[in-house]
Amino acid sequence: MTKAPYAGDVTPEAAWKALKNNSKAVLVDVRTVAEWNFVGIPDLEPIGRKPVTIEWQFFPSGSPNPAFQPSLERTLEALGADRDAPVYFLCRSGGRSAAAAAAMTRAGFSQCFNVTGGFEGPRDESGHRGTIEGWKASGLPWSQP
Numbered sequence: 001m002t003k004a005p006y007a008g009d010v011t012p013e014a015a016w017k018a019l020k021n022n023s024k025a026v027l028v029d030v031r032t033v034a035e036w037n038f039v040g041i042p043d044l045e046p047i048g049r050k051p052v053t054i055e056w057q058f059f060p061s062g063s064p065n066p067a068f069q070p071s072l073e074r075t076l077e078a079l080g081a082d083r084d085a086p087v088y089f090l091c092r093s094g095g096r097s098a099a100a101a102a103a104m105t106r107a108g109f110s111q112c113f114n115v116t117g118g119f120e121g122p123r124d125e126s127g128h129r130g131t132i133e134g135w136k137a138s139g140l141p142w143s144q145p
Contacts, residue, residue, distance in 0.1 A: 009116045011117070015113065028100070030100045092118045
């Protein structure tokens with residue numbers, strides 16, 4: 001088994017617990033503006049926090065966001081998160097967030113984690129997301145703008 005090119009994969013529940021217990025931990029949602037607006041976002045208000053939202057790819061083209069890394073670096077710095085702070089990456093189902101975690105690890109951040117199942121997880125037998133894995137299915141707080 002090959003080691004992930006980042007600190008590791010964690011469940012949504014483990015990410016929530018880390019965010020709750022470590023004031024330096026940050027959740028970065030790398031989905032698109034369309035996904036945030038139409039599907040919802042993790043609600044960290046119960047723990048006095050907000051997720052960082054920076055698109056990894058643009059909608060609808062799917063083209064990469066060339067400003068992702070520098071934008072996230074500036075945002076993390078503004079939050080007081082250094083390069084050793086735990087950073088949890090989330091997307092729809094875990095693919096884009098794994099790529100973002102790997103990119104930020106290559107950029108020198110030592111504690112980048114991918115949230116398995118993402119926000120919505122895979123499709124269930126009826127073709128719907130958000131029911132069998134991920135942030136929503138785990139019953140963690142979320143909201144829809």
